[in-house]
Amino acid sequence: MIRIEFNRLRFVVIDDNAHMRRIVRTLLHGYGAREVYEAEDGATGLEAFTHHMPDIVITDWAMPIFDGLELTQMIRQPGANANPFVPIIMLTGHSEKKRVMAARDAGVTEFLAKPLSAKGLYQRILNVVANPRPFVKTKTYFGPDRRRNSNPNYVGPERRKGGKADMFKAQALIDKTQTLGDKARSPG
Amino acid sequence: MANQKEDRPATATYADHEIIRPVNKLSKAVSRVSVAMPGEDPVARAEEALAQLSSEFGKWMMDECERLDAARRQVKTEGFTKKNFDELFHSAHDIKGDAATFGYPLCAPAADSLCRVLEHSPDPSRIPVKLIDQHVDAIRAMVRENARPDAREIANVLTKRLRAVTDDFLSRENMHRPEVLAVIKAPPTAPDAA
Numbered sequence: 156m157i158r159i160e161f162n163r164l165r166f167v168v169i170d171d172n173a174h175m176r177r178i179v180r181t182l183l184h185g186y187g188a189r190e191v192y193e194a195e196d197g198a199t200g201l202e203a204f205t206h207h208m209p210d211i212v213i214t215d216w217a218m219p220i221f222d223g224l225e226l227t228q229m230i231r232q233p234g235a236n237a238n239p240f241v242p243i244i245m246l247t248g249h250s251e252k253k254r255v256m257a258a259r260d261a262g263v264t265e266f267l268a269k270p271l272s273a274k275g276l277y278q279r280i281l282n283v284v285a286n287p288r289p290f291v292k293t294k295t296y297f298g299p300d301r302r303r304n305s306n307p308n309y310v311g312p313e314r315r316k317g318g319k320a321d322m323f324k325a326q327a328l329i330d331k332t333q334t335l336g337d338k339a340r341s342p343g
Numbered sequence: 344m345a346n347q348k349e350d351r352p353a354t355a356t357y358a359d360h361e362i363i364r365p366v367n368k369l370s371k372a373v374s375r376v377s378v379a380m381p382g383e384d385p386v387a388r389a390e391e392a393l394a395q396l397s398s399e400f401g402k403w404m405m406d407e408c409e410r411l412d413a414a415r416r417q418v419k420t421e422g423f424t425k426k427n428f429d430e431l432f433h434s435a436h437d438i439k440g441d442a443a444t445f446g447y448p449l450c451a452p453a454a455d456s457l458c459r460v461l462e463h464s465p466d467p468s469r470i471p472v473k474l475i476d477q478h479v480d481a482i483r484a485m486v487r488e489n490a491r492p493d494a495r496e497i498a499n500v501l502t503k504r505l506r507a508v509t510d511d512f513l514s515r516e517n518m519h520r521p522e523v524l525a526v527i528k529a530p531p532t533a534p535d536a537a
Contacts, residue, residue, distance in 0.1 A: 156375070156376055156377075156379060157373060157374075157375060158373070158374050158375070158376050158383075159372055159373060159385070160371075160372045160373075160374065161372070161385065163371055163372040164369065164372050171433070172437050172441065174403045174406070174407070174441065174445075175437070175440075175441055177396070178393065178396070178444060181389070181392050181393055181396050182389045182392065182393060183389075184392060185385070185388045185389030185390070185391065185392035185393065186385040186386075186388065186389050187385060187388070210368065210369055210372075211369075217432075217433055217436055219429075240352070240363075240365040242369075247440065248436050248437070248439045248440025248441075248458075249436075251526065253526060269439075269440030269441065269443070269444070270440065270441070270442075270443035270444050270448070270451075271440075271444050272444075273386045273389035273390045273393060274386050276389075277385060277386050277389065283369070284369045284372060284373055285373050287365075287367050287369070289362050289363060289364045289365075290352075290362070290363040290364075290365060291360055291361070291362055291363070292360060292361040292362075292363060293359060293360040293361075294359070300362070315357065315359065315360055316357065316358040316359045316360075
């Protein structure tokens with residue numbers, strides 16, 4: 156089984172609701188995290204991101220000054236900050252399809268609709284840590300590959316032009332650790 | 344310098360896009376164990392930590408209701424302004440998202456209904472004050488009476504009625520905006536948090 160050493164990860168949690176920040180912090184500490192920083196709006200969230208250099212950002216959507224979507228777009232600016240690739244988990248009460256797609260198109264890595272649960276948040280963190288996706292950069296998008304799977308039966312138009320295979324089959328860390336574990340256990 | 348080179352992401356360039364594989368710095372936090380040690384389940388530990396916090400949830404829910412009520416009063420006193428509109432929406436939205444976590448799941452649909460009224464009304468000044476009152480009062484009542492044995496039945500009836508009145512209002516307000524009507528009638532698609 157995969158074990159995440161949360162004490163080696165640094166989080167920034169951005170939510171204007173102090174109660175929800177407390178809940179997320181409690182869950183992260185419960186998993187074993189030690190470094191959890193908080194911010195109460197998009198502007199201080201961006202400052203916390205720049206200052207603390209977190210491994211993972213967890214943000215709400217609806218916030219004053221600028222919201223979680225705008226924050227994501229600011230972080231996903233290649234060259235504008237130290238880590239535009241940082242995993243961003245959006246934790247929100249919005250669950251409509253157009254919202255999910257807007258978050259995806261802004262460059263959010265994982266979307267978690269409230270109500271929040273310990274299992275739901277853990278699974279999103281496990282996913283970004285052990286199964287990271289490559290990034291795609293086009294004229295209009297920079298963010299995690301929005302194609303989570305390749306569908307061999309897909310027959311529609313190919314929107315990406317390139318000639319070569321357009322999608323990496325990234326070896327997930329889960330598979331990598333499995334392989335390493337098997338090697339270590341095999342005799343000789 | 345060596346580190347900088349190691350940190351550089353691998354990039355493959357195609358006709359109209361690049362695929363970038365950043366160095367996975369989070370791999371430092373992943374290990375594989377053959378057998379879980381007793382007490383090692385992080386989800387169980389987090390649930391336990393949350394349970395310890397739960398004695399505060401009743402007070403938090405009351406705080407959220409007071410905030411919603413204050414936002415409603417502000418709207419009734421001033422009429423809609425950008426500031427009080429946002430506050431009313433955020434209050435309702437927070438209750439929609441947090442109520443179940445706080446142990447008050449029955450009021451989340453009513454809060455969602457209020458969010459829909461605010462989000463999909465093309466002209467907020469046309470939103471009847473009575474419709475806002477009905478939502479806010481229903482949410483507060485559901486929280487207050489959460490422990491009643493028949494709370495679920497009453498909440499279901501109230502929620503259905505609020506939803507019906509809201510749908511009727513929004514359908515009339517958006518009769519010339521078919522794209523909004525489609526959104527209003529579309530069910531949520533995001534997976535549950537479980």
